[in-house]
Amino acid sequence: MGDPGVAASETHVSWLIFLPTHVYKVKKPVTTGFLDFSTSVAREHACAEEVRLNRRLAPDVYDGVAHVVGPDARREPIVVMRRMPAERRLATLVRSGDPSVAGHLDRLVRLLVDFHAGAERSDEIDEAGRPAAVSTLWRHNIDELRPFRGTVLDTADVDAVDRLATRYLHGRAGLFDGRVAAGRICDGHGDLLSEDIFCLDDGPRVLDCLEFDPRLRHGDVLADLAFLAMDLERLGRPDLGRSLLESYRQRAGDEWADSLADHWIAYRALVRAKVACLRSAQGDDAAAGEARALLELSLAHLRSATVRLVLVGGAPGTGKSALAAALGERMDLVVLRSDVVRRELAGPAPPTGTLRAAGHALSYLHARDLPRARPSHPDG
Secondary structure, three states: OOOOOOEEEEOOOEEEEEOOOEEEEEEOOOEOOOOEOOOHHHHHHHHHHHHHHHOOOOOOOEEEEEEEEOOOOOEEEEEEEEOOOHHHEHHHHHHHOOOOHHHHHHHHHHHHHHHHHHOOOOHHHHHHHOHHHHHHHHHHHHHHHHHHEOOOEOHHHHHHHHHHHHHHHOOOHHHHHHHHHOOOEEEOOOOOOHHHEEEEOOEEEEOOOOOOOHHHHEEEHHHHHHHHHHHHHHOOOHHHHHHHHHHHHHHHOOOOEHHHHHHHHHHHHHHHHHHHHHHHHOOOOOHHHHHHHHHHHHHHHHHHHOOOOOOEOOOOOOOHHHHHHHHHHHHOOOOEEHHHHHHHHHOOOOOOHHHHHHHHHOOEEOOOOOEOOOOOOOOO
16 A cells, blocks of 8 residues: 555534544534534543444554644644554445455454454343333434425435334233343444455454443344445345344344344434435535435334235135245245144144134234244144
């Protein structure tokens, strides 16, 4: 790599100055619906937390907090970081179609499984995985999008996201509480994006976790992964997102419903749509189109998360089994056979007349809330 030179960039909450070997990050004195950096005390705390928390996944990147003293003797905190090679950024590798991406994602999954296994857990953190807390996350983000309805974003799309997210959460306490009981809620990264992951020869470095509000960092490990899965899909590689989730599932021995993965990908897309709206308001001309695309991505996954129940019935010998199997394969559905389920529930005793009749009438059903890892029955 040649001399990377000097450069500068800006996000919705920070300014970054790039020198050949280091990066200096300054928090903007801004207040939004989700953070308040309006005072130097708040910025000082945020800088210290950024260094402490990011050392969990990039221990040799974050040097510490320095200060600039202005002419009025005020001290402004600055995060000091080792500069990463831009060509090893995961987003860059994905965009270029680099064949090494699959191997880098495998190493990243191993890192994240270990990170989540050792992450802080508590009863308070567990509450972030409950339906009430998840509903609050959706509500806050929808509310923060309201100023952009009808201008940056299509009002009907925002309303559809609100409606489908609310509908998904109704009646699913068992699904979310089951994740809590399984120990899947922790103090995670909170902002897992391909732009902030660097694939080095000795392993990945994951930067820029969410430091300003721990409540937004606490949550399901699947919610953490869904951020990166969403981002990979945004870059045009949904296959890499699916591979990421499946690899983590197998390595961590985790199980989740497909609909829950769609739910969290939709939520993460909505969060990034909100950020893009804020960047648009700050003068970024390209951000408005990005916000609309991300909102459409959120809506698509919420629609996918909608439970579909397909019933195949008919007289004996009419091809129920073949039709249901074909539908299951084509639509990626979990196929359940009513007579098999009946035997599992009733044991060796013969079914009642009612159950026997139901067995003739209903052969298969599907629900996307079933854990993806649950195997199909050998005979259907």
